[in-house]
Amino acid sequence: MNAGPHREVLASLDARMPDLEKLYEDLHRHPELAFQEHRTAAEAARRLQACGYRTHTGIGGTGVAGVLRNGDGPVVLLRADMDALPVPERTGLPYASQTSGVMHACGHDVHVSCLVGAAELLAAGREHWSGTVVALFQPGEEKGAGAQAMVDDGLYDRVPRPDVVLAQHVAPFGAGLIAYCDGPCMAASDNLRITFHGKGGHGSRPETAVDAVLMAAAFVQRVQGVVAREVAAKDQVVVTIGSFHAGDAPNVIPDHATVQLSIRSFDERLRQRVLAAVDRVARAEAAASGADQEPETEVLDTFPVTVNDSRTLTGVNRTLREALGEHRLFAYEPATGSEDVGALAAAAQAPLYYWWLGGWEPAAFRKAFEAGTLAQDIPSNHSSRFAPVVQPTLTTGVQALTLAALDRLSAGHEA
16 A cells, blocks of 8 residues: 555554543552453453454454454454462552552553554545455453463454454563564463472471472473483573472472473474473483372473464555654564463464564663663563563554555555
8 A cells, every 4th residue: 555545544543642631540449350351341442343354352262353344455463461470569660550459560551542543543544445354352362261261262263353363562672662473483382380299297397298299399490401412502492480388387298289381392202302301301300309299290381382474564564664664673683581372363364463562662672772681671571570661562552463464455445
């Protein structure tokens, strides 16, 4: 599409932005955990209905999808995730979370606000494009289950199957910038809970017990060797222990210990090899401790590799550069975080383009970058201090989603 339709569709953004900023602050004050996003979903549905989308609610629990049919042309699905995290907020923002122990520490409130803005702009400017827009608000991304839950609940029986799936995620780099990665851009993730079984006893007589704490602690150290000694340096794998629980008293040897860990990878064969190695190490440590029972492994959740379609990425990026400026986009390396948006594209057999949206105050980010202190000075997603700046983050996010949709949609009668 040429620049004319872009300008026409985006023309009312400045006038709409105060309302979108209020929406963002309201969502941030009222975060909701995975599959509990009732208030957020209701507001998304209300706004979609108000601007003419045929709206479906309760998909996969709390999911919302609005359909705007506007003549012949491609079907474009724009997705935003809605759920917050069980993280106590420490940002000091005037609009900080009012829900104890819960905050939008991953910026999904930004995503919802940006999709609302894009949906409204596309509805108001429908004379400049042709096709169908599906605005989808997804629950449960943090559990890696929300996208599949919507698919399993008949998403594509309620809305048309998309020809392309587009999504974005706010990230801790300079606001106003957009980062992209061709091909695999987000890692597969397997979150496991492993329970080691020993034999309890008195702390003064360890010889009468089989120490599950020692068994699990040995596993925690030994499992790091899977990456260090069994994965080639050219391959990306991360194994992280995030939780260790055992016992309740200092003088009691507990009969079991539980470890929770996360495994990130980009290659399916390597993923299976690492999973098998983790299981092997767990069983070996149990045997080395003389345990009568093998450890039990439970899969808590799993995310597939997120893979960007090269042709879609190239086309959308061309449009973004033309409209926003060459300097606003930059290539970035694959991230070891994980996403479930790929399930929406896979179920529809549609290409996916997923990009990152800068959300940090530009001067502060630039200062930390030049000092080499990004990891220390710029809080990452899932931090209790993660606080994207409202502007230009929201404006850029609305522009990016709208422009990406217009790049895929057919030109309208006046385009």
